[in-house]
Amino acid sequence: MPFRRSSGENRMLSSLLGRFLMPAFANVLPRIGETERAALESGTVGFEGCFFEGKADFARLAAIPGEQLTGAEQAFIDERVTELCDMLDDFAIDEAHDLPAEVWRFLREHRFFGMIIPRAYGGLEFSHAAHAAVVTRIASVNLAAAVTVMVPNSLGPAELLVHYGTEAQKNHYLPRLARGEDLPCFALTSPYAGSDAAAIPDIGVLTRREWNGVMTEGFALTFSKRYITLAPVASVVGLAFNAIDPGLSGGTQQLGITCALIPVPHPGISIGARHRPMNSAFMNGPVQGEDVFIPLDWVIGGSQNIGKGWRMLMECLAAGRALSLPALGAALQQTSLYVASGYAGLRNQFGLPIQRFHNIARPLAEIAADLYATDSARRLTASTLDQGERPSVASAIVKYHLTEAARRAINHGMDILGGKAICAGPSNLLSIAYRHAPIAITVEGANILTRALIIFGQGAVRCHPYVLREIHAVEQHDARRSAMPSSDMPAI
Numbered sequence: 001m002p003f004r005r006s007s008g009e010n011r012m013l014s015s016l017l018g019r020f021l022m023p024a025f026a027n028v029l030p031r032i033g034e035t036e037r038a039a040l041e042s043g044t045v046g047f048e049g050c051f052f053e054g055k056a057d058f059a060r061l062a063a064i065p066g067e068q069l070t071g072a073e074q075a076f077i078d079e080r081v082t083e084l085c086d087m088l089d090d091f092a093i094d095e096a097h098d099l100p101a102e103v104w105r106f107l108r109e110h111r112f113f114g115m116i117i118p119r120a121y122g123g124l125e126f127s128h129a130a131h132a133a134v135v136t137r138i139a140s141v142n143l144a145a146a147v148t149v150m151v152p153n154s155l156g157p158a159e160l161l162v163h164y165g166t167e168a169q170k171n172h173y174l175p176r177l178a179r180g181e182d183l184p185c186f187a188l189t190s191p192y193a194g195s196d197a198a199a200i201p202d203i204g205v206l207t208r209r210e211w212n213g214v215m216t217e218g219f220a221l222t223f224s225k226r227y228i229t230l231a232p233v234a235s236v237v238g239l240a241f242n243a244i245d246p247g248l249s250g251g252t253q254q255l256g257i258t259c260a261l262i263p264v265p266h267p268g269i270s271i272g273a274r275h276r277p278m279n280s281a282f283m284n285g286p287v288q289g290e291d292v293f294i295p296l297d298w299v300i301g302g303s304q305n306i307g308k309g310w311r312m313l314m315e316c317l318a319a320g321r322a323l324s325l326p327a328l329g330a331a332l333q334q335t336s337l338y339v340a341s342g343y344a345g346l347r348n349q350f351g352l353p354i355q356r357f358h359n360i361a362r363p364l365a366e367i368a369a370d371l372y373a374t375d376s377a378r379r380l381t382a383s384t385l386d387q388g389e390r391p392s393v394a395s396a397i398v399k400y401h402l403t404e405a406a407r408r409a410i411n412h413g414m415d416i417l418g419g420k421a422i423c424a425g426p427s428n429l430l431s432i433a434y435r436h437a438p439i440a441i442t443v444e445g446a447n448i449l450t451r452a453l454i455i456f457g458q459g460a461v462r463c464h465p466y467v468l469r470e471i472h473a474v475e476q477h478d479a480r481r482s483a484m485p486s487s488d489m490p491a492i
């Protein structure tokens, strides 16, 4: 009979090992900064955690309820979204580099910019699944319109306000954002800090200045941001900066990344000429500021949230990363499948429709299989969000895989259409999508970084039953804590 240790013996052995190894581990463990800690600890771990533990728990997977839309959400998709899609001429929008005025009006009138805003503030208060379904449907017709709708509903002012705003900020901004009277953008990354967004050099120095005739405490901001979606048409800029207290006698103090809302135009802020991301029609541009004074009550959540911006952003991204870009990824795959399979049935070569050639049927089947698998993962993750999860690692998994599958699908589609996909014009149904695929790959965490740092790096630490707890134990020099099985430990 094989020798088995009891759980008490196991615990004693691991406790001894823990005490013995802790000093060595403490020596090699790099110091974890506040920004890394916020990124590592953000969000929750759901079903995906069991893969990193090496134990796939399919009963847990089966227990996750499927995506469910309410009657109002389904009616919005069937009526408003269909009406919107009928107004979108992909080629004409691409040529005009803007959405038609009546589309902008329609989006505002029907509260497309307020899907995540609670009804109490005039928004639609849609579930995550419904919001993603709307973006997917629009993107399958025109990506520029989808991006325009997506940004105010994803990481940005509305989302941050809903979770962290003061009552005064919510009462002022949320109804205006829901009605589209205010159009937001959110400026985090800068020319020197893209993937490494916590390294932004943009600063806000704590100071007092006269504001509306009264001496007021606030920040003097100097910043330079680029690639900011909707900036050229924004009336309120969400801004992330490093807050600094010059501490007249006690020395300079770094207060940490802070998020504020700034109505524009505002003295000192300039929104530069439009960038043209892959020549797309959605609005994108740089935002700069030089010695811009803002009062403290423009900080999202007020002065108590100074320095908490990074954690706020990481928490919101933990959920949001599962929605917008994966929705675009699903739409790009649908477009490619629809266009390429239709064309392959119509186009004859060698006396046969080209779909009869195995080497055309194979990439078509690959697009379909990829779409089925990745879209199931996307819907599942959206539904876990509606159950209250904020799955940071699962979000990164679906962001990465949906956008990579989209790029593969578009490439296959281009091959199948041959010359038809190469020459630009209203009857080329893939070239605009082809230009957009790299945008989805790059934003909200460029894919190489997403795979390396979030899926595998954060996944291995966050989803592992012990690693994060061991790190905490070593930081606190607590050998007893390091030896505890996760079930006995207090939540972190």
Ligand SMILES: Cc1cc2nc3c(=O)[nH]c(=O)nc-3n(C[C@H](O)[C@H](O)[C@H](O)COP(=O)(O)OP(=O)(O)OC[C@H]3O[C@@H](n4cnc5c(N)ncnc54)[C@H](O)[C@@H]3O)c2cc1C
Pocket: 185, 186, 187, 188, 189, 193, 194, 195, 196, 226, 227, 228, 229, 230, 277, 284, 439, 442, 443, 444, 445, 446, 447, 448, 449, 450, 452, 453
């Ligand atoms: C169209 C568009 C819209 C955007 N909208 C906004 C917006 O509204 N608001 C905003 O704040 N920002 C926005 N951005 C900025 C976007 O978030 C950044 O472009 C993105 O984070 C990547 O940064 P970067 O372009 O500087 O690339 P870099 O950070 O220079 O990365 C270059 C390459 O290196 C890889 N890489 C970097 N670090 C690592 C690592 N540690 N391990 C492995 N690989 C790594 C990346 O994956 C990438 O492949 C937008 C960008 C674009 C193109």
